[in-house]
Amino acid sequence: MVRKHLPKPSSIPEPTLVRLTIYARSLRDALGDGQTVISSDDLAMRAGVNAAKVRKDLSHMGSFGRRGVGYDAALLLETIVQAMGQTKERSYVIVGAGKLGSALLGYNGFHGKGFMAVGAFDTDPSKIGRSIGGITVMPVDELERFVMAEGVDIGIVTVPAPAAQKITDTLVRGGVKAILNFAPTVVVVPGCILCRHVELSSELEVLAHYLNSQGD
Amino acid sequence: MVRKHLPKPSSIPEPTLVRLTIYARSLRDALGDGQTVISSDDLAMRAGVNAAKVRKDLSHMGSFGRRGVGYDAALLLETIVQAMGQTKERSYVIVGAGKLGSALLGYNGFHGKGFMAVGAFDTDPSKIGRSIGGITVMPVDELERFVMAEGVDIGIVTVPAPAAQKITDTLVRGGVKAILNFAPTVVVVPGCILCRHVELSSELEVLAHYLNSQGD
DNA sequence: TGTTGTGAAATTGTTCACAGCC
DNA sequence: GGCTGTGAACAATTTCACAACA
Numbered sequence: 001m002v003r004k005h006l007p008k009p010s011s012i013p014e015p016t017l018v019r020l021t022i023y024a025r026s027l028r029d030a031l032g033d034g035q036t037v038i039s040s041d042d043l044a045m046r047a048g049v050n051a052a053k054v055r056k057d058l059s060h061m062g063s064f065g066r067r068g069v070g071y072d073a074a075l076l077l078e079t080i081v082q083a084m085g086q087t088k089e090r091s092y093v094i095v096g097a098g099k100l101g102s103a104l105l106g107y108n109g110f111h112g113k114g115f116m117a118v119g120a121f122d123t124d125p126s127k128i129g130r131s132i133g134g135i136t137v138m139p140v141d142e143l144e145r146f147v148m149a150e151g152v153d154i155g156i157v158t159v160p161a162p163a164a165q166k167i168t169d170t171l172v173r174g175g176v177k178a179i180l181n182f183a184p185t186v187v188v189v190p191g192c193i194l195c196r197h198v199e200l201s202s203e204l205e206v207l208a209h210y211l212n213s214q215g216d
Numbered sequence: 217m218v219r220k221h222l223p224k225p226s227s228i229p230e231p232t233l234v235r236l237t238i239y240a241r242s243l244r245d246a247l248g249d250g251q252t253v254i255s256s257d258d259l260a261m262r263a264g265v266n267a268a269k270v271r272k273d274l275s276h277m278g279s280f281g282r283r284g285v286g287y288d289a290a291l292l293l294e295t296i297v298q299a300m301g302q303t304k305e306r307s308y309v310i311v312g313a314g315k316l317g318s319a320l321l322g323y324n325g326f327h328g329k330g331f332m333a334v335g336a337f338d339t340d341p342s343k344i345g346r347s348i349g350g351i352t353v354m355p356v357d358e359l360e361r362f363v364m365a366e367g368v369d370i371g372i373v374t375v376p377a378p379a380a381q382k383i384t385d386t387l388v389r390g391g392v393k394a395i396l397n398f399a400p401t402v403v404v405v406p407g408c409i410l411c412r413h414v415e416l417s418s419e420l421e422v423l424a425h426y427l428n429s430q431g432d
Numbered sequence: 433t434g435t436t437g438t439g440a441a442a443t444t445g446t447t448c449a450c451a452g453c454c
Numbered sequence: 455g456g457c458t459g460t461g462a463a464c465a466a467t468t469t470c471a472c473a474a475c476a
Contacts (some may be wrong), residue, residue: 015445017425021418025400039457048402048413051457052447059459067458068454084421085428092420099322103315108400110420154423177430178423184241184324186264194426196419197264202237203412204308204326205300207370207394209233210410212301214393231467255435267435268469275437283436284476436475443468453458 012083016057020080022047023054027077039070086114092180093147095167096158097122097130097137100182104156105133115154119146123163140167147174154178161185168195228299232273236296238263239270243293255286302330308396309363311383312374313338313346313353316398320372321349331370335362339379356383363390370394377401384411 012020026046030038040058044051058065058076061083065071081087092110094101097120104110105117120135121143122128130137138146147155147170155171157164157179164183171179178194181187189195228236242262246254256274260267274281274292277299281287297303308326310317313336320326321333336353338344343353354362363371363386371387373380373395380399387395394410397403405411 012425013445014422017422018415018418021421022402022415026402041457046402048404050447052449053445055458056446056460063459065458066454067452068456070457083425085425086421088424088428090424090427099315099319103319104416106315107416110417113417113421114424115420153427154420156420178427180419180423186238186242186262188264194423194430196423198416198419199234199238200320200323200414201326201329202234203396203414204331204370204372205237205302205329206230206233207396207410207412208304208306208330209228209299209301211306211369211394212304214410229467257435266469268471269467271436272438272468279437281436282476283474284434286435434476436473438473439471441468441470444466446463446465448463449461451458451460454456 012060016060017084019047019049019053019057020084022049023057024077024080024084027073027080030073031077036073037070038073038076040065042070089114089116090153091116091118091150092154092156093117093119093121093143093152093171093176094135094156094158095121095140095143095171096160096163096183097124097127097132098158101156101158102132104158104182105135118150118152121146140170143167144170144174147171147176152176154180157181157183157187159183228276232276233300235263235265235269235273236300238265239273240293240296240300243289243296246289247293252289253286254289254292256281258286305330305332306369307332307334307366308370308372309333309335309337309359309368309387309392310351310372310374311337311356311359311387312376312379312399313340313343313348314374317372317374318348320374320398321351334366334368337362356386359383360386360390363387363392368392370396373397373399373403375399 026043040051040054044054061079094105117135120137121140122137123140127137128139155176157167159167161183164185165187168179168187172193179189181197184201242259256267256270260270277295310321333351336351337356337359338353339356344355346353371392373383375383377400380401381403384395384403388405388409395405397413400417
């Protein structure tokens with residue numbers, strides 16, 4: 001017998017997850033504009049995608065739009081926030097208090113929305129003790145102990161490439177459940193640990209490739 | 217085997233382009249380790265992907281590996297650099313000299329590898345005139361004139377969301393051919409202009425989603 | 433033997449197009 | 455008339471598996 005199974009905890013495809021975060025932001029904008037109902041067409045425009053994709057993406061979370069009308073903006077926003085798992089507050093530390101680390105500490109959207117910076121770490125004595133975005137920079141020596149004691153959820157790595165793997169290992173020993181790596185190198189983690197890698201420099205290189213292939 | 221015709225300017229799929237930049241870095245590492253020949257398996261390990269994908273990706277640029285042996289690391293690196301279009305130097309400006317903008321100005325891999333920062337801009341009088349990574353911050357009023365006069369290729373946008381569209385329009389009027397947008401908002405550009413959008417905050421949110429769906 | 437290069441298969445993601453409902 | 459929800463068609467990407475070859 002063919003049986004359509006309910007979506008498993010995370011059957012939502014990853015490209016959809018990324019777009020959901022953009023829809024959420026677009027909905028906040030729309031609500032700010034005083035809009036209470038929004039169509040897939042309008043949301044698509046705001047998010048820079050097409051309407052079919054919006055509807056398909058939203059359908060992963062159920063059906064709650066009104067045909068002929070659109071979606072209740074507030075309800076839709078809440079549904080997305082729920083689906084993204086932002087109901088539970090997550091703590092994170094940033095390792096590497098250089099420019100990028102500082103930028104992320106102050107970044108709205110890291111800072112708010114269910115995420116809480118609880119510590120920053122660096123090896124540079126001139127940075128230790130300084131306060132960045134309300135967080136005091138601590139020495140890396142204390143990273144593992146701190147992460148363990150505080151039960152930190154996520155470690156954000158913004159150290160130079162050669163140090164990234166060692167820092168990652170320390171975070172894992174401390175018990176983080178996920179790593180977000182901005183260092184320009186691949187790091188390996190045990191299978192049970194989630195890890196995402198943000199390749200900042202690829203963006204510029206891919207752009208350059210398209211420029212060239214367009215005939216400069 | 218009969219030589220297949222060369223791939224068209226950009227028939228290379230985008231996921232492959234992104235990985236090519238990672239292979240390039242891995243090859244530099246390998247060369248640094250004194251390795252002159254590298255197998256798809258080894259490269260895959262270093263780049264954090266599987267070997268089949270490496271071979272498929274490389275095949276988009278032709279065939280120059282040696283069966284039973286592997287690839288000449290230096291030749292492969294050069295081939296990738298060529299394919300990525302990093303033979304031509306590209307100039308860029310950064311608009312928004314806050315933490316993120318400063319981080320990118322100092323970022324190795326933006327800085328080197330065929331990319332050249334030629335200007336930084338901000339509206340904040342306290343930042344104007346300051347030097348960041350050897351680049352003096354100029355007032356945004358001068359952005360359009362500067363971009364036009366210098367023939368700047370790429371504009372990198374690191375301003376707050378509400379200002380992003382206006383800055384993008386200014387860059388486009390100035391004649392940039394591509395935009396790299398780090399502002400947490402969608403910007404629209406004319407069809408002839410390339411635009412990439414980096415969503416920093418999505419990364420953390422997607423990570424949190426997977427954490428939740430794993431059962432915390 | 434060891435490793436590449438590549439069609440074919442499998443999987444994943446996007447778009448279409450329209451029934452169903454407001 | 456307008457707009458959602460969705461199966462089906464389509465497109466892109468990944469993986470498999472093995473022939474070709476040093």
